[in-house]
Amino acid sequence: MSDARYSIGIDLGTTHCALSYVDTSASDGEKTTQGVLPIAQLTGPGAIDNLDLLPSFLYLPHPDELASGDLYLPWTGQREFAVGEFARSRGAATPIRLVSSAKSWLCHPGVDRRAAILPNDAPPEVARVSPLESSVRYLTHLREAWDHAHPDAPFADQDITVTIPASFDPAARELTAEAAEAAGFSRMTLLEEPQAALYSWIQKSAGGWRKQVKVGDIILVVDVGGGTTDLSLIAVIERDGNLELHRIAVGEHILLGGDNMDLALAHVVARKLAAQGTQADAWQLRALTYACRSAKETLLSDPATDAVPLVVPSRGSKLIGGSIRTELTRAELTQTILEGFFPQVDSAARPVSRARVGLTQLGLPYAQDAGITRHLAAFLGRQVGALAEIEGLRDHAVEGASFLHPTAVLFNGGVFKSPLLVERIMGTLNQWLTAEGAAPARLLEGADLDLAVARGAAYYGYVRRGQGVRIRGGTARAYYIAIESAMPAVPGLEPPVQALCVAPFGMEEGTEAELPAQEFGLVVGEPVHFRFFGSSVRRQDQVGTLLDFWGPEELQELEEIQATLPAAGRTAGEVVPVKLHARVTEAGTLELEAMPRGSDERWKVEFDVRGSASA
Numbered sequence: 001m002s003d004a005r006y007s008i009g010i011d012l013g014t015t016h017c018a019l020s021y022v023d024t025s026a027s028d029g030e031k032t033t034q035g036v037l038p039i040a041q042l043t044g045p046g047a048i049d050n051l052d053l054l055p056s057f058l059y060l061p062h063p064d065e066l067a068s069g070d071l072y073l074p075w076t077g078q079r080e081f082a083v084g085e086f087a088r089s090r091g092a093a094t095p096i097r098l099v100s101s102a103k104s105w106l107c108h109p110g111v112d113r114r115a116a117i118l119p120n121d122a123p124p125e126v127a128r129v130s131p132l133e134s135s136v137r138y139l140t141h142l143r144e145a146w147d148h149a150h151p152d153a154p155f156a157d158q159d160i161t162v163t164i165p166a167s168f169d170p171a172a173r174e175l176t177a178e179a180a181e182a183a184g185f186s187r188m189t190l191l192e193e194p195q196a197a198l199y200s201w202i203q204k205s206a207g208g209w210r211k212q213v214k215v216g217d218i219i220l221v222v223d224v225g226g227g228t229t230d231l232s233l234i235a236v237i238e239r240d241g242n243l244e245l246h247r248i249a250v251g252e253h254i255l256l257g258g259d260n261m262d263l264a265l266a267h268v269v270a271r272k273l274a275a276q277g278t279q280a281d282a283w284q285l286r287a288l289t290y291a292c293r294s295a296k297e298t299l300l301s302d303p304a305t306d307a308v309p310l311v312v313p314s315r316g317s318k319l320i321g322g323s324i325r326t327e328l329t330r331a332e333l334t335q336t337i338l339e340g341f342f343p344q345v346d347s348a349a350r351p352v353s354r355a356r357v358g359l360t361q362l363g364l365p366y367a368q369d370a371g372i373t374r375h376l377a378a379f380l381g382r383q384v385g386a387l388a389e390i391e392g393l394r395d396h397a398v399e400g401a402s403f404l405h406p407t408a409v410l411f412n413g414g415v416f417k418s419p420l421l422v423e424r425i426m427g428t429l430n431q432w433l434t435a436e437g438a439a440p441a442r443l444l445e446g447a448d449l450d451l452a453v454a455r456g457a458a459y460y461g462y463v464r465r466g467q468g469v470r471i472r473g474g475t476a477r478a479y480y481i482a483i484e485s486a487m488p489a490v491p492g493l494e495p496p497v498q499a500l501c502v503a504p505f506g507m508e509e510g511t512e513a514e515l516p517a518q519e520f521g522l523v524v525g526e527p528v529h530f531r532f533f534g535s536s537v538r539r540q541d542q543v544g545t546l547l548d549f550w551g552p553e554e555l556q557e558l559e560e561i562q563a564t565l566p567a568a569g570r571t572a573g574e575v576v577p578v579k580l581h582a583r584v585t586e587a588g589t590l591e592l593e594a595m596p597r598g599s600d601e602r603w604k605v606e607f608d609v610r611g612s613a614s615a
């Protein structure tokens with residue numbers, strides 16, 4: 001058992017970071033003493049303030065842009081960059097020097113996430129950083145802010161939990177863990193954000209959660225953050241007379257969230273300006289996007305505000321004779337977000353995909369369909385058979401249903417500060433349920449939409465000590481390696497591919513999978529690549545299960561994995577028979593190893609995070 005005094009939870013968000021903590025010495029059972037760290041950060045040149053949220057923005061100023069001392073932090077002195085509130089506000093006026101959405105870039109398989117590529121559209125004279133380094137800087141700031149505020153309880157001595165989207169694949173999880181380690185997080189665990197939100201709701205209820213849910217309940221967690229839409233299903237079952245929570249499914253990785261909404265609002269405002277005779281250029285449109293983000297947050301958090309003024313500076317009289325001045329109204333916000341992102345659809349609706357053009361600008365692979373309700377319908381439809389495959393829940397499966405029926409809903413994410421958006425999803429979902437003769441789902445109220453993830457992560461660290469209630473689940477997917485069949489070359493015909501299960505659905509942290517019997521031949525002295533798949537619906541496959549056929553909904557191809565066996569003691573080019581071995585670390589990352597026949601040697605199989613050449 002850990003002897004750390006504090007369990008610290010960190011929400012490494014796309015648009016905001018937060019840090020919460022539980023004082024384990026003053027907590028007992030489900031009654032905890034919990035706080036949120038006011039994070040010291042720059043709010044202007046040379047100005048320091050303590051705020052609950054650290055905006056996830058990194059500003060890279062020109063060497064002559066600021067005066068000496070303007071970027072001074074109380075624990076480090078002068079820095080050459082800024083993170084947090086000042087970075088966000090300064091970058092809104094000079095967006096070519098602003099790094100944003102680093103978390104979304106960190107999980108982008110089409111780029112080298114260790115390469116200096118951000119800001120992605122900056123001119124050559126602007127220094128750039130990698131998505132990995134950006135994340136390191138946010139996490140480092142949080143660690144330093146904690147140590148500055150708690151000199152008697154060093155960060156390195158505490159238990160740390162960092163949150164990630166449930167839909168993060170193993171490569172993105174590994175990169176997040178790497179960023180945390182580089183930032184000085186020595187005792188770190190990863191936790192899925194929807195689980196963290198539910199943990200926060202449980203902790204906040206002070207034990208009353210058992211009166212709000214019952215055995216057989218299926219809780220749908222809808223988490224719309226700055227960069228992703230995360231969907232999870234958590235079931236309430238009974239074991240040994242006690243209620244237990246089991247995460248039974250997570251959605252696919254959907255790059256759709258507040259960033260998309262900000263861009264949509266910017267285009268709405270730009271069209272309004274164009275109608276008035278003012279044409280914004282690409283630079284100003286980007287600055288307008290950042291301005292709309294701030295205005296959106298104001299309108300969602302303050303119901304008394306009907307409009308927020310927007311000011312976008314001009315880059316010179318040749319473009320526009322002065323700053324662009326306009327406003328974003330509540331009506332424009334509601335119409336754009338409600339109808340554009342939460343349309344009323346039926347349960348058979350599915351996201352629309354369109355054919356991509358041959359050449360596109362390098363950018364984030366956003367979801368092609370902005371309709372979150374359509375993504376929700378697809379997720380519930382894909383999981384329709386989930387209960388029938390899980391012990392303790394089979395009796396709750398609804399025969400003839402076209403989608404899995406949730407009985408309760410928990411929301412997370414700042415956009416749900418708007419009651420209209422909550423009502424739209426609840427109303428749409430309950431129409432689906434009513435159409436299939438099911439009872440309406442109920443809303444689990446009392447969630448803290450800005451701080452729930454950080455608070456839940458801190459509570460989870462406390463729960464890991466054997467206190468409180470723990471959500472069970474393990475890995476959200478089963479994982480497979482592609483095996484190409486040996487066959488003579490046939491023109492126009494690719495060799496058949498089988499999929500070998502190397503890690504089953506629900507592997508718990510700290511466990512290992514038995515070695516599959518299948519052996520691979522790896523060439524020593526050079527990289528060998530494998531195709532890699534994941535499945536969120538095949539729950540019964542065990543290690544060694546070999547699939548000859550699968551449907552498009554069953555397996556999704558992930559990033560390649562690669563292995564390089566050293567040639568030492570062998571002839572270069574020699575083919576060595578190996579088996580693959582999987583384990584889930586205590587930190588929550590998936591590790592694969594290659595083990596040569598007749599040897600105790602182990603080589604780590606890496607996820608390819610360098611990006612594809614086609615990107």
